[in-house]
Amino acid sequence: MGRVTTRRAVLRITADGQARRPDSLAVEEPLEIRLDGRALTVTMRTPGHDVELTHGFLLAEGIIGGREDVAVVRYCDGVDDTGANTYNVLDVQLAPGVAVPDGAGARNFVTSSACGVCGKESLDQVRTRTRFPLTDGFTISARALVGMPPRMRQRQKVFQSTGGLHAAALFTPDGTLLALREDVGRHNAVDKVLGWALTENRIPLSDSVLVVSGRASFELVQKAVMAGVPALGAVSAPSSLAVDLAAEAGLTLVGFLRGDSMNVYTGTVA
Numbered sequence: 001m002g003r004v005t006t007r008r009a010v011l012r013i014t015a016d017g018q019a020r021r022p023d024s025l026a027v028e029e030p031l032e033i034r035l036d037g038r039a040l041t042v043t044m045r046t047p048g049h050d051v052e053l054t055h056g057f058l059l060a061e062g063i064i065g066g067r068e069d070v071a072v073v074r075y076c077d078g079v080d081d082t083g084a085n086t087y088n089v090l091d092v093q094l095a096p097g098v099a100v101p102d103g104a105g106a107r108n109f110v111t112s113s114a115c116g117v118c119g120k121e122s123l124d125q126v127r128t129r130t131r132f133p134l135t136d137g138f139t140i141s142a143r144a145l146v147g148m149p150p151r152m153r154q155r156q157k158v159f160q161s162t163g164g165l166h167a168a169a170l171f172t173p174d175g176t177l178l179a180l181r182e183d184v185g186r187h188n189a190v191d192k193v194l195g196w197a198l199t200e201n202r203i204p205l206s207d208s209v210l211v212v213s214g215r216a217s218f219e220l221v222q223k224a225v226m227a228g229v230p231a232l233g234a235v236s237a238p239s240s241l242a243v244d245l246a247a248e249a250g251l252t253l254v255g256f257l258r259g260d261s262m263n264v265y266t267g268t269v270a
Contacts, residue, residue, distance in 0.1 A: 220232065
């Protein structure tokens with residue numbers, strides 16, 4: 001498995017002078033995802049939890065809805081200049097009888113670690129494709145929400161050493177941390193944590209809160225909706241399209257979740 005961090009020499013300049021020193025960097029490498037032997041997408045990610053990332057990506061694309069939809073996931077041969085396996089190609093075999101929905105996974109592109117809307121056609125497409133439409137009745141308290149980012153930061157071990165990773169975490173409504181994943185791409189961090197939930201047979205996440213360490217883009221709201229997550233909290237701002245999709249889908253969207261304050265863009269926080 002590839003390294004999560006690496007070391008590089010840097011020139012450190014401060015008011016006291018200059019000095020060369022080693023610095024820790026988050027690793028970024030491509031991961032090619034294949035579906036039944038055919039290339040589907042390439043994403044730039046931090047190595048680790050690749051199987052979860054792949055499950056989460058396929059869930060968000062509407063290709064699978066549960067772990068029973070996947071028969072086998074395996075690394076394919078891919079070697080570096082020394083002959084060592086790079087672990088940068090994963091092939092997914094769907095379970096017998098599982099058909100790819102029309103239009104799902106039709107994109108074949110290189111996904112950067114800062115990927116945004118990525119060619120999604122409309123808000124209605126996401127609303128109609130999800131297998132887990134959100135229902136009324138989910139409640140979350142402001143008190144529980146404000147405690148989630150600090151708990152998340154305490155578990156961001158790689159971020160603490162590099163300062164270069166996003167995080168996504170799943171919580172219960174009372175603030176109990178269920179799972180946290182880090183990645184150089186915020187969409188990959190979400191895929192990893194949703195993939196964890198899928199492999200643990202927790203989809204739909206109808207009684208969970210998703211919290212992300214950065215902004216809430218359209219794509220992150222889309223992933224939450226596709227996984228049946230009723231509430232998404234972001235440390236930074238949402239985009240206008242993210243708010244539109246959250247309102248359309250009935251998802252509670254909270255931004256600027258910092259300290260004891262927040263902005264509630266859609267839904268209700270008690």
